[in-house]
Amino acid sequence: MGGGITGALVAHAFATAGISTTVLEAAAVGRGSTAASSALLLKEPDLELTQLTNRYGVRRSRRIWELSHQSVDQLIALLKRRRIRCDLKMRDAVYYATTAQAAERLRQEHELRARLGFESEWLGPVRLRRLTGITGHGAVLTKASAQFDPYRACVGILRAASAAGAHVFERSEVRRIEKTPDGVCISTRHGTLHADRVVIATGYATPRFRPLAGRFRMYRTYVLATEPLDIGQRDDVGLSDVMVWDTERPYHYARWTPDHRLLLGGGDRLVKPGQQRGQHSGTAARDLRAYFDAQLPALATVRTERVWEGLFAVTADSLPYIGPHRRYPRHWFALGYGGNGMTFGSLAARLLLERWQGVKSRDHALFEFARLRRP
Template sequence: MTRKLDLRTGRPVWYAYRAPTVATGRLVRDIKADVAIVGMGISGAMVAEALTDAGMSVVCIDRRGPLLGSTSATTALVQYEIDQPLSKLAQRIGKDRAERAWRRSRLAVMNLKARIDELGIRCNVETRQSLYLAGDTLDADSLRIEAAARRLAGIHATYLPKAELRERFGIARDGAILSHGNLALDPRKLTAGLLLTARQRKARFYAPAEATGIATSRDEVTVTTGDGPTITASHAVLATGYELVAGFQAGTDHQIISTWAIATRPQKRALWPGAAFIWEASDPYLYLRATSDGRVICGGEDEEFTDEARRDALIAEKSDRIAAKLKRLLPQLDTTPEFAWTGSFGTTATGLPYIGTLPRQPRIHAVMGYGGNGITYSRIAAEIVSAALCGNEDTDAGLFGFRR
């Protein structure tokens, strides 16, 4: 049913930290539920938690198992700042819709933090500032315009000129936008925490169990698995990450991109002030953050995905390039990689995901095209899908829908 991808290769830094175990069973007979969720990564986990909180019976399946897909490959810079700058997104989709998308992204990060706190999930969550550095996409003057556009949309942003950026953060660039309220966290611990919360509410997990087909009728959805048993539900949610569902991606501008990342040894004393997220207004851009124990995670060197073999063969070369770029940006760091990995992710021309019911398939809900804001968009998806299945309409659903 999905295009099977080897979503990541190498050793992501998150395997240095123990995440709770999420037990699964074998699907050996036909079962029924209110909702069948295909995928047990961060998106499936958020949707499962939201729907079980609403009192629905949920079944989750995954052809690998919990946390074994793209979730472990993320660098987990949970930002509301969309890959597409607000000033540029406004030119593509209009000022009002662009401002709404940015405000909703901001709200999603706030809601995620509140939910983590409310559920007591221990995932090393910390609130961080973010520095958006001048680059080849937006120069210093363009960053001033971008900061002003954000403020007019009700999103606080401060432009830092070259001298102030160097004085406050020790970074030699022509300028930057300083923002507040983004989140650093451990994505495996978060995903496990959400799944375990859903299981406490009687959600059922099965893996490995591959969805090989979905059939719909007026009243129900039937998910067929590779081993033979079926899941009959009122609705199905496709949370398959970047493995696109065959036949359902037509008409979107979804694209698969490869990215590479490294993580250093812990070095808290060498970190920059506030351990702010840092990313560039460039294409491709460098992006980095620090973990709670002082490792520096840095990624970039993105390029269009061709095949897993080529992507994987470039790990050593790309890691060296990323380490060299990181050293030029922050000379005080030891940029020697202790971890290096590569992965593939989906993106769209606008940087906005596709979330909602599939065309002519009102009982099948899907999330496609995450860009660099995957975890933020997963939260938005959980809110939109939960509202729809509860018989309500999310006011921003049209911004992300397949018919936009």
Template structure:
């Protein structure tokens, strides 16, 4: 499946991205990571940090898949509100997931502090807007729920929003401590650090099959070579759906536009991350060179495939949404526009962990709009398990889970 179409912005920000060799020999390692996106990169980094011998293979180029289509908003809040999660799962697992997300966001910031240039994160506040009066009650309740469980959240009235922005909304949740990233540069920075600590990286080396021997080691045909490993981390994102379908997951099309640089962003309070309660999604952020990124307008995948050229029409709609909220940017044009495959789970949680049909494999599938944060949760859980630190809360994200996740133990 093709995972993005159109003109992508992020490669232009890192024109001299590092390249890695194709695998043309036989190797032995403790852990083989399949996939060179954000999830695979974080696994390689954590394993190298703990001194575990790991090899990462990528079918194409590092950060060349769904990472290229990410808009790089990092928030502890999920697409599914904490209030809604509590109704679905109960208080303990719902709050635990939000706590894991907050912790993962802080871990991402910590990792980024050791990286250089565009790979670093920029801390931002977030504004979650009530798109209409009918959304006010549920959004205000969500603010109260977040505050009750110790999460950063303030309620802003219509007048408080209007004092800081050139638009009016009935109300909003304002939070601090979120972040924005350049996902392409971040993944390259994380991979470079993994290599510095002993990790081995191979591009253009697709995995073509595997066999498990009597000792439990797995022999994988990758590129023009073979890798023998004790464990496999499958971090190919939505591609896993092509051979192992999760009953509660589905794929959609999402769209992004990136403007030319603005002369000024002075009307955009704190250049905070903006998102709304209305569906389909609409969210916005800025870049270090004063561009505006807007994304959303999710829709079904017609025929199960990403439509070529659809991003052009959707880009016009997204640009109009930017200009409706920021009239001072009415002259801006779109410089980049793309469409991308976007995965969601029915219950709002990622899929993480082993699967009985694939012994020795751990899967990392960060479904939802907070994919990078969920990938950080997954990478730490999987690496903990592989290094002898049992994670009982891994059961929450089981690939075979029912609608009710298993509550974490001992919390």
């Protein structure tokens, strides 16, 4: 249930394993949060290793980070193996601090990463400016991340899943899910289907799963695309072919597109009750643009050509929920990715397939609902 990048990856994993698989998408595949994403395929989760370690200890935190790294590598390998044309580009990622205090904390984060075996290179202010054009106090550089066109990737993965036997239905909103003696019965406007399990890959708890809504905070994120820049303008901006994001919360990020535009994103805002889509997009876009104009002054003469927003869910520890919930028999969930939907969608496909195959792993407990005690 859900035809975004997570649903696509889960469907591909199950179908290629020889399991009868059907995808039900209420609208059009890949057109929701997937299409709104700027698709920074970062190896590190939203929560820093230091923050995770303070919460869960060294062993569990290291494993969460290992799984995040592996999931990026596996998704990149899948896109290459299936020859999915989605403008996939390998990129280094630069995580930078704009204040001395933030730089000191980031330096400690860098040292912890290195100590736990994660590749991490420290950039001082001079190297940071040379590589990105940004005047900051320090940064961590991570190699072998990636970027791509998320919509084309989603459609390509679904096509590969379909070739492996999966059935994909658009405009098939699920109206009811009922437990049966041997599985579930799923009803849409067009008919019903029976399955052993249903995977909920909608990104967050939809109204159908209202009791779970309290486990998530909903945010809107914003993205700007500039007009294409010529070689001289790119040189003036000073940002090389790396992806950048900052230590602020909410954070900001930027990357180049294949047609030489800059994608500028972030500035996430908590969704409040009754707030309508687009209600604050104008103010958010202006704030986002002002931030990057200050970081990269040469952008002041570059026109913003497109603006859009996306909706995503964040859990209390910024990690997703992947697996069953006691309230919903025969349901498996893959929800709450924060800003790392591409990475954790790949992880969800792997962990849920393991569950189906009866594989027992401590990794499952890291992302279960039970890790955060709630009703």
